[in-house]
Amino acid sequence: MSQMLGVALRGTGSCLPARVVPNDEFTDALNLDTSDEWIRSRTGIRARRFASLGETSATLGSAAARTALESASLPATDIDLIVCATVTPDLMCPSTAALIQASLGCRHIPAFDVSAACSGFLYALSIASQFIRTGSAKHALVVGAEVLTRALDFTDRNSCILFGDGAGAVVLTGTPVLNAGVRTIRLYSDGTRQELIQVPSKVTPNPAPGAPLQPRLEFIRIVGREVFRFAVSRMIELIELAEVDCRELGLSGIDVLIPHQVNQRIIDAALESTGFPPEKVVVNLDRYGNTSAASVPIALDEALRTGRCKPGDTVLLVAFGGGLTWSSAIITL
Ligand SMILES: CC(C)(COP(=O)(O)OP(=O)(O)OC[C@H]1O[C@@H](n2cnc3c(N)ncnc32)[C@H](O)[C@@H]1OP(=O)(O)O)[C@@H](O)C(=O)NCCC(=O)NCCS
Structure with missing residues (x-):
């Protein structure tokens, strides 16, 4: 068996939508029964970013990935693997990772999504690290990208004040130093x-013939x-x-x-x-x-x-x- 490699963190990047939504917007624009004071004191949140029309997990993820590649001084064509963590993919198929692969102009490399909600980035990091440790990939891009605000109920004060949109990415690279990174x-x-x-x-359940329809x-x-x-x-x-x-x-x-x-x-x-x-x-x-x-x-x-x-x-x-x-x-x- 060939020797195992270390997994170095070679670059990072992120992308936040430009639209800032302060707490007051929930009371002033949405007439929600809450307050800036309640949100700040119970959560610490003062503002969040909302994706605008045309911004998706794939566009934000691609932008974060480009910045990560710049900070790693690597061209997109050197990337051997893309793993994207998201529970708000643009589509169920193709994966957001595939859309990012196309947007960056990567080679025909493996690219797939991982769904583990807020733990998703660390799940994706673990998978990519194992590709690198075993030498199956030399450089990997790991992305976490979400537009959860697209699935918010703006009449539910318990949940809609909590979430924002954005993406972050890292570039991992194999290194002979086993305990690095x-x-x-x-x-x-x-x-x-x-x-x-x-x-x-996004998929409506398809029940067995005769079974009652589950509400979506x-x-x-x-x-x-x-x-x-x-x-x-x-x-x-x-x-x-x-x-x-x-x-x-x-x-x-x-x-x-x-x-x-x-x-x-x-x-x-x-x-x-x-x-x-x-x-x-x-x-x-x-x-x-x-x-x-x-x-x-x-x-x-x-x-x-x-x-x-x-x-x-x-x-x-x-x-x-x-x-x-x-x-x-x-x-x-
Ligand atoms: C949601 C969260 C902020 C609520 O804070 P909390 O201190 O636990 O508050 P509670 O749920 O006990 O609710 C206390 C009261 O505040 C009210 N309340 C909830 N959201 C409110 C809001 N935005 N504005 C004003 N009042 C609110 C509740 O209705 C409740 O009123 P009641 O006592 O009359 O029923 C907090 O529990 C939290 O951050 N949980 C984790 C969030 C999460 O699930 N994130 C996603 C996965 S990581």
């Missing part, structure tokens, strides 16, 4: 709790309070497991924690329980809300571009969401 990834799911977060399908889900549905509890307990568990995973570094060896951006209170509760230092945590949910699979790569790209983390730092990425799913990764940049 992506060190560990953990992925989990629990489908028995599927009803806590649901995103509608039209909008995102969440059981917010339950998801909150789940998210806090899983985030605590994943931070504790990170200590096991990077035994030689210890938790103090983690320079930066990038959590899935859902709710400031979820992050605060997990930090309080684990004693992880808040000054090491990257938060941008105040500006972008929850962008699902795009949230972690957008925050990672911003953290690198603004100097919150730098090459050589070790980052812990933590995500949780629909499925239910939860996941973490430790990467040395």
